[in-house]
Amino acid sequence: MLNTELCACGSGLRGIRCCGADFTAVPDATSLEILNPKAVEATNLFNEKNFRDAEALALKILDIAPNQRAALRVLFEIRRAENKPGVAEVLARRLASIPAESNAVAAAAQLHLAQMLVAQSRHADAEPAAQAAVKLSPRDANTHHVMGVVLTETGQVHAGERHYRTAMRLLGRDDGTVLANLAWNLKLQGRLDEAAGIYEQALANRPDNPRGIGGFAQVEAGRGRLPQAMVLLDQALATWPNDRTLRLLRALADLQDEQFDAVIARLNGPLEGLMPPELAARGQAAQRLGHITDAVAAFATAKQMQRERYGQRYEPAAFLQKAEACKAFFTADQMLNLPRAASGDGPQPVFLLGFARSGTSLLEQMLAKLPGFAAADGLAPVSALVSMATKLAANGAGADYPQVLANIAVGDGQMIPSQLREQYMANLSIAGVIQPDTKFIIDRAPDNHWHLGLIKLLFPDAPVIHLLRHPLDIMLSNFGQDRRLEANCGVSMVATARHYDVSMSMIKHYRGQLALRYLPVRYEPLVSDPLAVLQNIVKFIGAAPVKLPSKAALRINAFQPSPRIPAHVAVQQPLHERGAYRYRAYEAALPQLFNEVRPILEGWIEALGYGASV
C-alpha cells in the first residue's frame, strides 16, 4: 500500500520523501547521476519562468531522490517566490545539510539559508549558517559580508566590523552595500565621524540605496548636523516618495527640530494606517503640542497594533524563573562563603541601574563627557560573562547559573571571580572603551539588575548608581516609545508596570542581601539641577576632583565633545524638565489612564518617596 500522505510542511512532497525521509537510505552521488539530465531540465524550466512544469518535474525527481540538489533548489525557489517562509526554510535547511560535491556548493547553500533568515530579521537564527558559510568558503567576500550583518545586528559590533573589512579586502574594490553596512556598524559603535566618511564613499559608489541614505542622515543628526540630515532625506524622498522609512526619519528630524506640526503633517491620516514607530513619533509631536488626548490615542494604537497585528505578548515566565533562582542563590549567607575577585589597579567600573526611561542614558551621557570617564555602551555587559562563569564553575558536574557559582568556594574555583573580572576588562578593551586616560567606565547594561550578585563577586566595591523616577512617568514615557524591552513588556502599560515590579524587586533583593556601594539618584533633580547631582555622584564614586562643566553648558548638553558617542544617545538634545511629573497633566486630562497600573505601582510610589505629598 503506497503511502501518499503529503508532508505537513507544505513542500508538496510526500511525507516519507520530505520531513519523514530517512536520509541514510537515499541514493548516493553515483546513482544520482542518472537523474542529472532531468534535474537540468527542471532548472531550465524554472529559468524560463515555466514554474508550473518546473515544480511538477522537481517533485517527481525528489520523489525518487529526496536529496537531488538541483531539484530541491528549484522547489525551494518556487516556494520562496510563493511567499511561504515556513516551507522555504525547511527546504533551505535541507539544502544546507545534504552532502555537497564541493565546499563552494555547500557554502552557497549555507549562505542562502543565512540570507533568507536575515531577510526575516532573524539574525540570531542566521548565525550558525553564516558561520558555516565563512568556514566553508573563507575567500568568498559574500560570506564575510553576511557574517558582518549577522554579527552587527546581534550586538557583536566589533566582530561585525572585522568581517565587513575582510569582505572589502577580498572584493578588492568598493562596494556600496558593504560600505554602507560598515558605516552603520561604525554608527552603532558611536564612531560617527568615521561612519559619515564611509557613508559618503558608499553613496558615491551606489547612490540608489535608500537604507544607506537613511543611515547617513541619522549619523549626520547625531553629529549635530540636523540641516544636512534633512537635506539628505528630502533629496531621497524626492526619488523614493513612498519610502516609509525615509518619511519616518524625516519626521523624526522635524521632531528633533521642534517642528511638531510638520511631524503630524508628514505622518497624517487615520491612526490605523500608520505603523508603531510612526505612531510613536506622531504621538510625541502631539505631546509636545499639548494635545494629550491625541498623543495617548496614537500611543495606544501603536501598542494595540503590536499586540493584535504583530501578535506580540508580554512574556515574563523566563524572567520570573530567573528572579526566583537569583533570589534563592544570592543570599547574604551564601555570599559570605564565596571568594571575591582580587582588586585590580586599572579602570574602575561604575554600574548604572534603572528601568527603561529612568534617565540612565542621560546620566551615562553626562558622565561619559567628564575627563577620565568612558561609557561601556552595552558593548561588554556583565551578562556576557554568565556562560563563561557557568563553564568555569561547572567543574564537570552539570548545574545551572547561578547555583553553579557555589562551586567557586571550592579548590581552584577561588580563582574564577578574578578570571571573570579580567575577561570583563578585556572585553571592554577590545571594544575600544578603555583609553589610556580612562579611570571610570560607566556600565549601564540594561540587564545589570539581574547580575548584581555576580558584580559583587567581581567588583566588590564598585559604585552602583540606581536611577529612580516617578513610576507613572516611567510608564508614560515607555508608553510613548516603540522600543523592544525585556520580556516584551513594552506591549502594554500594564505589562510595563508588571515588569517594573519584577526588576525593582530584584534590585530590592540584592540591596538587602549584599553590602553594595549603592547610590540612588533621582531623575527629577538630575534634570532640574544637574550640576548638584553630578557633584554628588562624582563625590560618591570617589573620583579625584574633576572640573565639572558650567551649569549653562550642562543645560544645553553640549560640553566636551566626546570621541565616542554612545550609540543609543547618538541624538543629543538639550536637557529639559518636561518629563518630570508629566504624568500629572496626563492624569488630569485622562483620569482613567493609570487605573490599571496604579495598584501594581502603588507600593513603589510610596517606597520611593513619591507618595501623597509629591
Next chain:
Amino acid sequence: MSGQAILSSEEPLKPGQQRVALSDVISQISSMEQQNRLDEAENLASRVLAAVPEHPHVLHLSGIVLYRKGKIDEAIARMEKSIALAPNVALYPRNMCEIYRGAGRLDDAVASGKRAIELAPDDSRAYFNLALIHYERLELEESVRICDRALALDPNFAEAHFERAEALLLGGNMAEGWESYEWRFKLKQAEGMLPKTDKPQWDGTPLPAGKLLLVADQGFGDCIQFGRLIPWAAKIAPAPVLACSGDLTPILRQIPGIGRMVTRWELTGDFDAYIPLSGLPRLAKIAPGNVPLGEGYLTPNPELVAHWGAQLDRLVPKGKRRIALVWAGRPTHKNDKKRTLKLAQFAPLLAREDIAVVTVQKGEQITQVGSYYGNAPLINLGPDIADFADTMAILKNVERLVTIDTSVAHVAGACGIPASIVLPYAPDWRWLLGRDDTPWYQSVRLFRQQRPYEWGDVMERVARSLDT
C-alpha cells in the same frame, strides 16, 4: 473531617455530610492552635462560625488564632463579642487581658485582668497576666504585689517568680530581685541551657583550678554583659571552664581569667560545680552602685579594625558622619515585638544631611534595606559581617551606634564605643528606670519611650542628640 461542611443542627443533612459534635470540633481547633497550624485552625473556626455565629467559645478560640496570625483588630472584635455573650466565663477576660496588652491597650488590659481575677479569684494565671500589665505600665510595686498573690496560690509558678524578679530588678531592688531571678531555669524556654549533671550550682566558695564550669546561657547580650564577672569568679575558682556557643568565642575569649573554652557539653571535663553567667551577679551581689568594668572590657582586633576602616573609607561617602544602626532583634526573643522596629521608623535620623548610616543588622530583617530610598546614604554591611569580631571592628570605625536593645548594644558598650539605645516604655530590667545612662556601660546613652508603644518622639530625640 476538615473537608466536610459544618452544619447547624436545624439544617437537614445533605448526602456525604455528617453531623459532628461541636465539642469535638472545638477541641480540634484548640489542638491545631497549639500545634501552630494556624491557617487550618482559622479555616476550621470560620466554617464553624458560619454555622454557629454566636458561640462564645468558638468566637474566643478563633480570636486567639487570629491574634496569633497578627490580625489583632479582628481578634479583639471576636473576643469582645464572646465576653458580651458569656460575661461570666473567667477564661475570656484572662486571655483578653493578654491580647489587649499585645495590642497596646493597657487600660483595657488592666480592666480585663481585674475582671478575670474577680471571676476566678483562685486562678494563679489570672493574677500573673495582670502582673504583666502592671509591669508594662511601670506600676512595679503593684506588679510585685500581684505576683505574690499568684505565688500564694501556686508557690512553684516559675513565670510568676521570674516576672517578680524583673519588676524588682527594674525597680533597683537588686538583692531581692536576684533571688527571684534564680527561677529562670525553671521556665519552659530555659530547657537545655544548663548541663545535665548532678553537680551542684556554684555557691561562690573557692574551688580548685579548672573545677568551675561557667555556662554562657541566655542571649548573646546577657553573656557579654555578665561576662565582665568572669574575672571576679576566677579569683575565687581559678581558671574556670567556659561553655559557650561558637558565635561567642571570638568575644568572650578576650576576658581574662578563663581557663578553657568549650562549645560542646561533652568537652567540659570534670567539674565540681557549675554556674550560668547570669547567676554571677547574684553571687557577686551586684547593685547599681557596684557594677565593675562599666568603662568597657573588650577590645576589637586591631587588624580587623584596620580592614574595616579601609572598607568603610571605600564605601562611605567622604565627609559624612558614620552612624551605625541596628533596628531589629532576634525574632525568637520573648519581647521582640516590643523592641524590634522597622528601619523606616528611624526616619528622623535617616533624614539628616550630615550622616551616612552603616547598618550592622544581621538576619532576615536586612531585607528592609532593599526598600530604603531615603536621604542619608545607607551602607548595608550586615551581609559582609561574619561574626561579632567583625561587628566590634566596624563599630570602632563609626562615630556612634544607634540600636534597639539587642546584643550589638552590649558589644558596643563592652568596647566602650558610644551607643544610643532606644528602649520601650517598660524596658528590660537591666536598663533600670528614670536615667539616660547605665552603670553597666559608661559609653551608652538611653532613649526611653515616654508613652508605651510610641517611638516617634524617641527617634526625634535620637536624631537631635547628634547635634550635641
